[in-house]
Amino acid sequence: MRAGSRRVLSSAAPAVAGEPDRPAMKTEVPGPRSRQLAQELSVIQESGAVEFFADYERSLGNYIVDADGNVMLDLYTQIASIPIGYNHPSVIAAYRDPKNQSAFVNRPALGVFPPQDHVQRMFGTLMSVAPPGLKNVQTMSCGACSRRKRGGAAPSADDINSCLKNQPPGCPDLAVLSFNHAFHGRTMGALALTHTKWAHKLDFPQPDWPVADFPLLQYPLDQFTKENQQEEQRCLDMVRDLMSKWEKTGRPVAGIACEPIQAEGGDNYASPAFFQGLQDIAKENGASLMLDEVQTGCGLTGKFWAHEHFNLREPPDVPFRIFNTWVGDPSKLALLEAVLGVIKKDRLVDNARDVGEYMLNGLVKLQSEFPNILSRTRGLGLMAAIDFPDVNVRGKVMKRLRDKGVHCGACGSATLRVRPTLTIGRKHVDIFIDTLRNALKEH
Amino acid sequence: MRAGSRRVLSSAAPAVAGEPDRPAMKTEVPGPRSRQLAQELSVIQESGAVEFFADYERSLGNYIVDADGNVMLDLYTQIASIPIGYNHPSVIAAYRDPKNQSAFVNRPALGVFPPQDHVQRMFGTLMSVAPPGLKNVQTMSCGACSRRKRGGAAPSADDINSCLKNQPPGCPDLAVLSFNHAFHGRTMGALALTHTKWAHKLDFPQPDWPVADFPLLQYPLDQFTKENQQEEQRCLDMVRDLMSKWEKTGRPVAGIACEPIQAEGGDNYASPAFFQGLQDIAKENGASLMLDEVQTGCGLTGKFWAHEHFNLREPPDVPFRIFNTWVGDPSKLALLEAVLGVIKKDRLVDNARDVGEYMLNGLVKLQSEFPNILSRTRGLGLMAAIDFPDVNVRGKVMKRLRDKGVHCGACGSATLRVRPTLTIGRKHVDIFIDTLRNALKEH
Numbered sequence: 001m002r003a004g005s006r007r008v009l010s011s012a013a014p015a016v017a018g019e020p021d022r023p024a025m026k027t028e029v030p031g032p033r034s035r036q037l038a039q040e041l042s043v044i045q046e047s048g049a050v051e052f053f054a055d056y057e058r059s060l061g062n063y064i065v066d067a068d069g070n071v072m073l074d075l076y077t078q079i080a081s082i083p084i085g086y087n088h089p090s091v092i093a094a095y096r097d098p099k100n101q102s103a104f105v106n107r108p109a110l111g112v113f114p115p116q117d118h119v120q121r122m123f124g125t126l127m128s129v130a131p132p133g134l135k136n137v138q139t140m141s142c143g144a145c146s147r148r149k150r151g152g153a154a155p156s157a158d159d160i161n162s163c164l165k166n167q168p169p170g171c172p173d174l175a176v177l178s179f180n181h182a183f184h185g186r187t188m189g190a191l192a193l194t195h196t197k198w199a200h201k202l203d204f205p206q207p208d209w210p211v212a213d214f215p216l217l218q219y220p221l222d223q224f225t226k227e228n229q230q231e232e233q234r235c236l237d238m239v240r241d242l243m244s245k246w247e248k249t250g251r252p253v254a255g256i257a258c259e260p261i262q263a264e265g266g267d268n269y270a271s272p273a274f275f276q277g278l279q280d281i282a283k284e285n286g287a288s289l290m291l292d293e294v295q296t297g298c299g300l301t302g303k304f305w306a307h308e309h310f311n312l313r314e315p316p317d318v319p320f321r322i323f324n325t326w327v328g329d330p331s332k333l334a335l336l337e338a339v340l341g342v343i344k345k346d347r348l349v350d351n352a353r354d355v356g357e358y359m360l361n362g363l364v365k366l367q368s369e370f371p372n373i374l375s376r377t378r379g380l381g382l383m384a385a386i387d388f389p390d391v392n393v394r395g396k397v398m399k400r401l402r403d404k405g406v407h408c409g410a411c412g413s414a415t416l417r418v419r420p421t422l423t424i425g426r427k428h429v430d431i432f433i434d435t436l437r438n439a440l441k442e443h
Numbered sequence: 444m445r446a447g448s449r450r451v452l453s454s455a456a457p458a459v460a461g462e463p464d465r466p467a468m469k470t471e472v473p474g475p476r477s478r479q480l481a482q483e484l485s486v487i488q489e490s491g492a493v494e495f496f497a498d499y500e501r502s503l504g505n506y507i508v509d510a511d512g513n514v515m516l517d518l519y520t521q522i523a524s525i526p527i528g529y530n531h532p533s534v535i536a537a538y539r540d541p542k543n544q545s546a547f548v549n550r551p552a553l554g555v556f557p558p559q560d561h562v563q564r565m566f567g568t569l570m571s572v573a574p575p576g577l578k579n580v581q582t583m584s585c586g587a588c589s590r591r592k593r594g595g596a597a598p599s600a601d602d603i604n605s606c607l608k609n610q611p612p613g614c615p616d617l618a619v620l621s622f623n624h625a626f627h628g629r630t631m632g633a634l635a636l637t638h639t640k641w642a643h644k645l646d647f648p649q650p651d652w653p654v655a656d657f658p659l660l661q662y663p664l665d666q667f668t669k670e671n672q673q674e675e676q677r678c679l680d681m682v683r684d685l686m687s688k689w690e691k692t693g694r695p696v697a698g699i700a701c702e703p704i705q706a707e708g709g710d711n712y713a714s715p716a717f718f719q720g721l722q723d724i725a726k727e728n729g730a731s732l733m734l735d736e737v738q739t740g741c742g743l744t745g746k747f748w749a750h751e752h753f754n755l756r757e758p759p760d761v762p763f764r765i766f767n768t769w770v771g772d773p774s775k776l777a778l779l780e781a782v783l784g785v786i787k788k789d790r791l792v793d794n795a796r797d798v799g800e801y802m803l804n805g806l807v808k809l810q811s812e813f814p815n816i817l818s819r820t821r822g823l824g825l826m827a828a829i830d831f832p833d834v835n836v837r838g839k840v841m842k843r844l845r846d847k848g849v850h851c852g853a854c855g856s857a858t859l860r861v862r863p864t865l866t867i868g869r870k871h872v873d874i875f876i877d878t879l880r881n882a883l884k885e886h
Binding site: 033037040041043044045046047049050051052053054055056057059064067078079081082086087088091092095101102103104105106107108109111112113114115116118119122123127135136137138155159160163164165166167170171180202207208209211331335 | 476480483484486487488489490492493494495496497498499500502507510521522524525529530531534535538544545546547548549550551552554555556557558559561562565566570578579580581598602603606607608609610613614623645650651652654774778
């Protein structure tokens, strides 16, 4: 039955009508127009991270068009943040729907004066895809926080007065444990949990919080079962040791923050057993387990949330008392409503599983053709990654790949990562694999 | 000539056509429908801060309609974040303009793949209203940061390795100085600078950074010239002492964060001389002076930025190396373009000065009528505030005021704050003053 549904899916690709058949390149990337615009932008702000300027009007589905008119297959999708591609007709329809106009033109202080359709909208969108067992949801504009769990007791005068001065007991001396190579964002609390590139961190003052190793598995997995088990156990032991050590120094760990798959840090995977063990340690110590699904959520891994692959005994934890003026943006909920509608109607999570498996097989085959260049092919659903010998080889191959019209992302020190839209079909994968093969041959 | 332009402005109020003539109330606020919705929302998230649910479709200009059909004059405007009011036709036109569609439906990773019209849009919007002398601009989704100034030298290996572990020298042990009663937001770095309500701070771990007193002036200003000068000098001396003390302890102050007018903390003002002195201290110590204009910017004080009232010798500082995936949202720039167009065309900053003076005179007169209840009437442009004897009296009067159809905000411990749209006219002020007078009489 599963094979049958797969056949149906692969014969009826869910891509947007009118999408280009293939990439079409006019210049290298960035081309002269992108370089000119970057020069102009640099006059008013730091713009060293700009890769190219895009023509979003002309981008469609799985294809992004840049300011020089180059049409590229986009397997990076705004760092995995455009789940059903560019200018999807259902998203455009939601934007144009008169019932949504007010959400776009009147941004409320959502936590104080929410729109009257907000509750219904929250149940229709985020709650409709809540992870099993999770009954709370917190919209945000950004950020990550830790705080002490407060029981029913009212705060004391000492609590209240000390917290206004950033001092204990009101502001308790707590820590959040995170992992080497983790990326959780760049606001101050979030940046303290981020350990990827030095460019993210250098010169920013940071709280002294514990950092554990995240497992670095060897591939192919079936040849390194014992080594990988030992590696995961080593990391769990380190978490346990750190929590015990920090408890003793008077700054106990209130929460553990972890990505289900470390993305920015190099697409690093761990087994369900590792995450089950991590949850056990959190429970034993009264700490929250916060799973950061900003890259892995919304169906990309072949389940709506990646941690659904882990068979956790209890759901992960949600911070409860985060607050700010905007908290979130109802206009984004209006768009999310359309996105989720398409994901459900077109069964795009199933598509992610199906096409993801097809893509991973293609990458494994490619690794066997280029064993001296490619290694550690890995993936889950449509998240896929492959390693190069070093950063220079990766850079050269990725440059060739993009100049041939396939746009991927880099992560870790020498990894190429793939983050397609959920509407990708086998025909797109064929273009990707063939183009990568050509780029590798030329290398 | 100034008087002449004022006459023109006051005879041609810039309010939106079709706006209600006056408030129209059906229930108390929150009414039964708002209370029902708050109950439903509390099932999935903390909703204790909700004041009422709004019907943004039916809200227009200076009037907000709630879920129970109450039509209120809105002098709080989403905590001062809707500068030209609800459903302004120019904002609706910008939202519907086909050239902006792509910005609404394709949110980019703005720092990496900006849209090709981004540079032009930045110059047409934010740079067109940049404070005198400021040539850089940084869009953000949120947040506040401090970091060490880095010269031309490349980072060392020690810098790079240590910063990934949150440790010096890569993550230097630096502090940001802020002020008692300051409010700069609630992400972790920002929260460390916020010192308003305990509910904002309690239970969140915080870095140990210095906090100075912000002047608390006595009113009317012309009767307390000497006392207020002494108070400001006391606060400046405290800043200087703290900076010297923290330099000695090895955690020097890299930046000073300050609101031009402390808003959430109670609408506290200081003189231009205070801010000039603060900038001098920052310069002497090689620290940045960051002015947080989130409440005071965009014309509300009768100049586009409040710090333009201070005649600073140099412009304030802008953080340069803040970065995240989204950085900002081009769809908000598209709306800002429309908002700024209206502000310029309708000369709304002049209107803020004119109507603001009229409103302040009205409040001063009201204070003279109720000297036992009202005190410390103060304002600049359309920012205005008045104090009550205590939090209970404020609460009771504000409840009456809102149930009669005028919606204001609270701040500090016993202050009522006014944050109208820039399109407010004298007729709105008359409704506000008359309704407040009635609420005070009934008290």
